[in-house]
Amino acid sequence: MNTEKNCPVRDARCWQCGETCKRLVQTMEQDKVGVLLAQLGTPDAPTPKALRKYLGQFLADPRIIEINRALWWVILNGIILPTRPRRSAKLYANIFTDEGSPLLFITQRKVKKLAAKLNLPLALGMRYGSPSIESAIDELLAQGCRKIILFPEFPQYSATTTGSTYDAVFARLLKERWVPSLTVVEPYYSTETYLNSLAESLNRQMAALPEKPERLILSYHGVPRRYVHNGDPYCCMCIETTNLLRPKLSLPPEHVIHCFQSRFGKEPWLEPYTDETIERLAKEGIKRLAVANPGFVVDCLETIDEIGREGAHVFKEHGGEQYAALTCLNDEEHWVDGCVELIRKVLPQIN
Numbered sequence: 001m002n003t004e005k006n007c008p009v010r011d012a013r014c015w016q017c018g019e020t021c022k023r024l025v026q027t028m029e030q031d032k033v034g035v036l037l038a039q040l041g042t043p044d045a046p047t048p049k050a051l052r053k054y055l056g057q058f059l060a061d062p063r064i065i066e067i068n069r070a071l072w073w074v075i076l077n078g079i080i081l082p083t084r085p086r087r088s089a090k091l092y093a094n095i096f097t098d099e100g101s102p103l104l105f106i107t108q109r110k111v112k113k114l115a116a117k118l119n120l121p122l123a124l125g126m127r128y129g130s131p132s133i134e135s136a137i138d139e140l141l142a143q144g145c146r147k148i149i150l151f152p153e154f155p156q157y158s159a160t161t162t163g164s165t166y167d168a169v170f171a172r173l174l175k176e177r178w179v180p181s182l183t184v185v186e187p188y189y190s191t192e193t194y195l196n197s198l199a200e201s202l203n204r205q206m207a208a209l210p211e212k213p214e215r216l217i218l219s220y221h222g223v224p225r226r227y228v229h230n231g232d233p234y235c236c237m238c239i240e241t242t243n244l245l246r247p248k249l250s251l252p253p254e255h256v257i258h259c260f261q262s263r264f265g266k267e268p269w270l271e272p273y274t275d276e277t278i279e280r281l282a283k284e285g286i287k288r289l290a291v292a293n294p295g296f297v298v299d300c301l302e303t304i305d306e307i308g309r310e311g312a313h314v315f316k317e318h319g320g321e322q323y324a325a326l327t328c329l330n331d332e333e334h335w336v337d338g339c340v341e342l343i344r345k346v347l348p349q350i351n
Helices: 021-029 048-059 069-093 102-118 133-142 159-173 192-207 225-229 234-248 274-283 301-317 333-350
Strands: 032-042 122-129 145-152 181-184 215-221 256-261 288-292 322-325
Touching (some): 032 048, 032 133, 032 159, 032 333, 048 069, 069 301, 102 122, 102 333, 122 159, 133 145, 133 159, 145 333, 159 181, 181 333, 192 288, 215 234, 215 274, 234 256, 256 274, 274 288, 274 301, 288 301
Parallel strands (some): 032 122, 145 181, 215 288
16 A cells, blocks of 8 residues: 555554554554354243244244245234244253253354364354354454454355355444455365265264164255245255265165255145154164264254154154164364364465
8 A cells, every 4th residue: 555645644644534554554464364153043041032032033034934024024923923932942941951052052162172273263153042143243353353254154055044144244244334354164065074074973973873773864954945946055065965975974875865854834845854754764664773964063953852852752653773863063173173174275365
């Protein structure tokens, strides 16, 4: 920057704002880089009040529910929020521990490990709930970060997760007079870093079971089929993850089954459905089954309760015997190292 041409200063301060221009240039050249680790979110407590707040924020997001907004407002506030929080609170009570929500405290542990390995400011932001994405950005800005790396913890892109996270990040940054630069870690569904960490974890967990499972279900969170028809690449990315992961697993590829879980409402969602597949396998005589969730990197309600507790009940009710819900990557050291690798790959783009 040529301060003589662009700002009428001699060697001291700009007559417009009083800042030392030379110091400003040096500051810009030494801008701090901070990392924003983004997750979907969790309620603050397993109570109807906390769930009403959380579900109100989550289900009001137009990325989540793509129907007429006025109609949905009536359904949400007139039917869902008066009734569903109490039922959801009971489900969350099944997974909350003395430390709180697994999604939150496991991710917080991971943040500490990442910060130590990266030696960079790092903040956790939840799309819904606390700590919010907005508060995480405030934290990084307060530490002098003028360059931010956004790391959404969603291996596969979906408008309902990654896209919604972008919405929240952009909306907060655009409130700044001096908007920091932003670099995004792209969906990593097909990277060797992610696939190798996942294969190592799943193979190790299956080897520790009393007997080797006869089948392994790879269960991804579902979305309405309509979303994919409208251009969401999520389904293709999930299938690609499964196809690339199969050869790395300790089971024959034909014994690894791809499914989708957590459907809601009456319209068609991505198939095959996990719960129906678990029931079918048990009825067909499969006695030993394992289920993993490659679309989740941290254990949460959908992995612990839906797949763990409900899945086991369905399998054993219909004749199955050994059922294993394999844990997510969580804060395993090899996956923390993998995240460091994914983040460091984008550093040359901003330095």
